[in-house]
Amino acid sequence: MELLLQTLINGILAAGIYALVASGLALAVGVVGIVNFAHGEFSMIGAFVSYLLFVSAGIDPLISLGLAALVLFSVGAITYYGLIRPVLAAPELNQMLLTFGISVALQNIALLVFGADTRVVSTSYQGSTIALGSISFGVPPFAAFVLSVALLGALYWFLGKTRLGFAVRAVAQNRLAPGLLGIETQQIYLLAFGLSAALAGVAGVMLSVMLYASPTVGFAYTLKAFAIIVMAGLGNLRGVVPAAIILALAEAVVSTYVPGGGGWVEAVFFLVIFVALTWRSWRVR
Amino acid sequence: MKKVLVVLLAVLGLAGLALAQTTVRVGVLLPISTVAGKAALNGVQLGVDQVNAGGKVKIELVVVDDGNAPAAAVPALTKLMTVDRVDIVIGGLASGVTFALSGPVKQYNPLFLCIGAASSVVEQAFSDYGRFFHYHPWDYHNVAAALGFFKALYDEGARRVAILYEDGPFGSAGIQTYRQQLQNQGYTVQAEPFKSGSGSFTAILTRFKSFRPDILYWIGYDVDALPIAAQTRQVGLEPKLIYGAPPAWPLGFEKNSLSNDVAGMTAWLPSVSNSESRRFVTLYRRKYGEVTDEYMAPMGYVIALSLGRAVEAANSTDKDRIAAELAKVQMDTPFGPLAFKPSDTGRTRFQGFNQSIWLQFQYLEGSRRPVFPANRAARPLRFPGNY
Numbered sequence: 001m002e003l004l005l006q007t008l009i010n011g012i013l014a015a016g017i018y019a020l021v022a023s024g025l026a027l028a029v030g031v032v033g034i035v036n037f038a039h040g041e042f043s044m045i046g047a048f049v050s051y052l053l054f055v056s057a058g059i060d061p062l063i064s065l066g067l068a069a070l071v072l073f074s075v076g077a078i079t080y081y082g083l084i085r086p087v088l089a090a091p092e093l094n095q096m097l098l099t100f101g102i103s104v105a106l107q108n109i110a111l112l113v114f115g116a117d118t119r120v121v122s123t124s125y126q127g128s129t130i131a132l133g134s135i136s137f138g139v140p141p142f143a144a145f146v147l148s149v150a151l152l153g154a155l156y157w158f159l160g161k162t163r164l165g166f167a168v169r170a171v172a173q174n175r176l177a178p179g180l181l182g183i184e185t186q187q188i189y190l191l192a193f194g195l196s197a198a199l200a201g202v203a204g205v206m207l208s209v210m211l212y213a214s215p216t217v218g219f220a221y222t223l224k225a226f227a228i229i230v231m232a233g234l235g236n237l238r239g240v241v242p243a244a245i246i247l248a249l250a251e252a253v254v255s256t257y258v259p260g261g262g263g264w265v266e267a268v269f270f271l272v273i274f275v276a277l278t279w280r281s282w283r284v285r
Numbered sequence: 286m287k288k289v290l291v292v293l294l295a296v297l298g299l300a301g302l303a304l305a306q307t308t309v310r311v312g313v314l315l316p317i318s319t320v321a322g323k324a325a326l327n328g329v330q331l332g333v334d335q336v337n338a339g340g341k342v343k344i345e346l347v348v349v350d351d352g353n354a355p356a357a358a359v360p361a362l363t364k365l366m367t368v369d370r371v372d373i374v375i376g377g378l379a380s381g382v383t384f385a386l387s388g389p390v391k392q393y394n395p396l397f398l399c400i401g402a403a404s405s406v407v408e409q410a411f412s413d414y415g416r417f418f419h420y421h422p423w424d425y426h427n428v429a430a431a432l433g434f435f436k437a438l439y440d441e442g443a444r445r446v447a448i449l450y451e452d453g454p455f456g457s458a459g460i461q462t463y464r465q466q467l468q469n470q471g472y473t474v475q476a477e478p479f480k481s482g483s484g485s486f487t488a489i490l491t492r493f494k495s496f497r498p499d500i501l502y503w504i505g506y507d508v509d510a511l512p513i514a515a516q517t518r519q520v521g522l523e524p525k526l527i528y529g530a531p532p533a534w535p536l537g538f539e540k541n542s543l544s545n546d547v548a549g550m551t552a553w554l555p556s557v558s559n560s561e562s563r564r565f566v567t568l569y570r571r572k573y574g575e576v577t578d579e580y581m582a583p584m585g586y587v588i589a590l591s592l593g594r595a596v597e598a599a600n601s602t603d604k605d606r607i608a609a610e611l612a613k614v615q616m617d618t619p620f621g622p623l624a625f626k627p628s629d630t631g632r633t634r635f636q637g638f639n640q641s642i643w644l645q646f647q648y649l650e651g652s653r654r655p656v657f658p659a660n661r662a663a664r665p666l667r668f669p670g671n672y
Contacts, residue, residue, distance in 0.1 A: 003491065006520075010487040055537070115318045116353060117533070118507040122541035126511070127518040137487075138519030211484040211512055212535055220482055255488030262489045263452035263478035 002134050003256065009137050011252030012245060016145030017206055019244035021221045022228035023152055023237060024199030030235025031172045031192035034084055035092070037099040039225065040218025041106035042197045046072055046204020047213035048114065054121040054208075061121055061209045062143070068205045069198040076197025080190050088189075110215035118212045126209060144206040151202065152241060155195075159237070168192055172235065220266075227269035231276045247272055308343040309602050311592070312365035312395070314376030314386075316353035321533050322378055324579035325400055329375055331565075331572055331582075332589025342596045344589065347371055351378070355385030362386055366393040372604040373398065375588055378581065379532075380404035381454070387411055396604040396611075398588050400581065403427060404458065405630070412632035416608055420588055420637035422552075423628060424459060430643035431530065431550060432466055434657050438500060441668055443525060445473045447498035449489065449513065451481035451505040455532075460504075481505045484512045490520045499525045507535045514543040517672055525669035533579075544648040546670030552642045553580035553619055554655055556663050562619035578653060583619040591616060591623065611635075 021043060028036045049068040053059040083102060087095050128139035159165040170178040171188045179185050200218070207217055228247055232239030251268050255261045313329055316322035326348065333344045347369045351358035365371050366389075373396045377383035383402035387410035390397050399407075399419045403426075411417040422430075435446070446467055450456035457478060464474050475496045477489045486509075493501070501524040503513050510529060517527060529549045538544045555566050555576050565583050570576055595611035596602075612635055615624045620642040628636040645657035647666060656666040 003495075006491050007488060010491065014485065014487075111318055115320065115323075116316070117320045118510075118535040120511045120535045120537045120541055122537065124542070126541070127515050127543045129519050129521065131521070136519065136521045138515060140515070141487075141519075207484075210515070212508055214508065216482070217508075220484075251485065252488050255485065256492055260478050262449075262486075263480060265483060265485060266480050 006135050007252050007256045008249065009135060010256075011249035013137055013141040013145045013248075014252065015241070015244040015248035016141065016148035017203060017210070018221070018224055018228060018248055019152060019241050020144070020148040020199060020203040020206070021218075022225035022232075022244055023155065023240045024196040024203070025222075025225045026229045026232065026235060026237050026240050027155075027192050027199070028196040029229060030237060031168055032080070032084070032189045032196075033088075033175070034099065034193070035096050036196070037096065037222070038079075038102040038106060039196070039200050040220075040222030041103050041110075042072055042076065042200035043204035043207060043218035043221060044106070044110060044213075044215060045075060046201030047208040047217050048110065048204075049201065050205040050208040051119050051121055051213040060123060061205050062123075065147075065202055065205050068201045072201025072204075073194040073198040075201075077190055077194040079197070080193035084193065085186065085189070107215050107219075114213075114215065116215065118214045120212050121208050123209060140206070140210045144210065147202070147206065149241075151199065155199075156237070164191070224269050227272045227276075230273050306341060306343050307596055307600060307602060308345065309373060309596055309607070310345045310347060310369065310371045312362075312369060312371035312374040312376070313346050313348045314351050314358065314361055314365060314374055315348070315378055315400070316382070317348070317350045319353055319533070320536065321401075321579055321581045322351075322353070324577050325378060325581035325585040327569070327573060327577070328582035328585025328587075329589045330585075331568055332586040332593070334572070335568070336589060336593030336596075339593070339597075342593050344593060344596070351376060351382055353379055353382065355382055358382045358386055359389055362389050362393070366395065372396060372602070373592070373607070375400060375585070375592075377402045377407075380407050383407050384410050387414070390414065390417075396608050398592065400584050400588060404454075406454075406458070408628060408630065408632050415634060416604065417633055418608070418611060418625065418635040418637065419628070419633055420584060420623075422638050422640055422642060423630075423636070425629065426638075426640035427530075427550070427643065428459065428463060428466070430640040430645075432470065433640075434528075434550075434645045435467060435472070435500075436470055437657060438526065438668065439470055439472065443499035443668075444471070445475075445496060445498045446500045446502055447493045447496055447524070448474060448476040449479055449486070449501070449503040449505065450476060451509070452478040453481065455506075456481070456504040479505070479509075482508045484508075486513055486516045487520055490516055490522050494520060494522055498522070500528055501526070502528045502530070504530045507531050507533045507538075510535050510538055510547075511541065511543065514541075514547060514672075518543070523672060527670065527672060539648055539651050539653065546647060546649070546667050546672065548645060548647045548656070548666070548670075549653075550643055550645055551578075551580050551653070552638075552644070553583050554578050554644070554646060554653055556655060557619065557644070557661065559617075559619065559621070561617050565619045580620075587616075587618045587620070587623060590618075 025039045046068045050061040053064040125139045167183045228243045232243040251265050349361040375398045377399035378401035380402045396416045401421050403424045527547045591614045598610040599606040625635040644655045644661050646653040647656045654664040
């Protein structure tokens with residue numbers, strides 16, 4: 001029973017960072033209609049922003065969260081304006097090839113600038129633990145979970161309670177009609193893509209605390225984020241958190257209860273994509 | 286008239302020196318964007334400076350990046366062989382890359398001075414190639430050195446080892462043998478695979494809790510070092526020693542308090558106190574303004590120096606004559622004595638170092654300190670460590 005409880009807590013806490021990465025991706029897919037393969041590289045930039053601020057100015061990564069979000073919002077906005085906007089009317093394959101190219105380019109730029117080495121930040125709370133009886137868990141994953149819940153709550157509030165949020169949702173539902181009502185579609189796209197990148201950047205900062213900064217740090221999380229948004233339904237923001245929790249719990253259960261399960265963890269999200277797509281295809285028959 | 290004679294003599298002297306000097310072009314094929322690759326290149330260049338300063342041999346380097354990937358390394362080697370037309374190549378740091386190079390190397394037939402590539406899969410791949418000089422110990426040497434350390438830990442009271450191994454070729458290749466050898470020493474062993482880079486260890490570490498391991502031994506990569514150190518504490522595993530065997534450690538890990546008491550294995554540290562090591566540290570600091578603790582730097586240095594000796598002895602640029610002289614080289618190095626012998630399995634003819642160069646270190650107060658074997662230890666091992 002104790003092991004099961006610990007496994008469930010491990011899974012739920014892991015879902016925090018998954019949801020943070022996936023919600024940004026869901027925003028890009030749902031509002032702009034772009035499947036952004038470079039989303040993980042935005043997280044990688046966030047991780048390096050955190051690392052650079054730490055080594056150059058000794059700034060704690062939690063303090064650099066805001067700055068990383070701003071930097072990544074700018075990176076996302078520039079990427080949208082310079083690269084994504086010209087291909088919005090192009091076939092989806094062209095768009096995907098473009099974002100795949102951006103992903104490769106960003107990874108290689110990071111390789112040129114930082115090299116292939118793994119870099120770590122050093123904070124006083126990285127190994128800190130919260131113990132509840134015989135159950136224990138780390139402060140960083142707990143903080144990442146709380147941060148995810150807070151940010152996603154703010155995002156849902158923004159989308160559900162503000163005029164700008166209504167405009168974003170309107171554009172997500174119909175690309176043409178909001179324009180007839182005076183909503184600047186291009187600005188909404190810019191905002192959504194910038195927010196998407198900013199969320200990835202915040203996730204990247206947390207990754208620098210919990211894992212490391214390296215040119216490939218975002219890649220594994222992009223794959224998981226794809227599994228999550230597929231399970232949630234492409235572009236469905238409200239489904240992201242439950243889907244992230246299901247995926248993370250599945251991973252935790254497989255790791256804990258399946259012999260040699262640590263090696264099977266990566267297979268879990270491919271299985272999730274497979275099951276979700278197959279189930280959907282049967283449902284629409 | 287006197288002046289004319291002096292100038293004439295000087296010119297003749299220089300001409301004589303030039304005639305006596307043997308010049309060889311050497312290709313260097315390394316992953317220069319990685320810390321280990323850059324350190325290796327620095328070491329090679331430092332060694333070449335020493336050789337060239339001697340005046341009898343001049344080594345010219347042609348450096349190319351192998352990208353730490355077979356897809357980049359094979360074309361880079363092809364360029365060295367067909368465009369730069371070198372006869373000697375220093376390279377082969379990563380096992381996977383070196384394995385991929387085995388075919389092209391046999392096609393172009395250079396004298397291949399291999400700096401890394403510990404996997405015995407590489408030994409197998411080069412088993413029929415007579416111009417292959419492997420300086421780095423093989424993986425079975427690494428295992429033998431680690432087992433020596435584990436024997437000492439057993440004597441200290443350790444009985445249970447939990448092994449976390451990454452599920453790729455690096456981590457899982459020899460795991461069954463390794464497990465068996467630890468059991469032969471009297472250990473109870475529990476081993477679990479993991480996906481390197483996933484950062485998710487809490488589930489496996491939680492399962493290890495009921496096993497109550499004395500030693501948590503992980504075989505993986507630098508990306509796993511911090512998550513394992515952090516999550517071991519987060520789940521309250523409390524082993525007496527965390528022992529890691531990655532090819533490289535993360536940058537800045539030593540400054541992180543979670544690294545304290547984590548142990549590992551390396552072939553060299555700047556604090557190693559033999560005269561060649563001290564000389565290397567002095568020269569390295571003078572040239573680069575810093576000290577490295579990457580053992581690939583002295584490894585590159587040793588390769589360049591040994592090559593210089595062989596070229597000087599051969600007095601020729603012919604690769605087979607140089608290889609014949611290199612096979613006879615005996616010299617003191619920062620790692621200890623170097624002499625080439627057939628490998629322990631007999632598959633390759635020219636093996637430089639063996640398990641004797643390995644030493645165990647522990648992260649203590651922000652740096653790596655040698656702790657085992659006793660004759661090379663700068664500090665006693667902290668066992669049990671505080672995790």
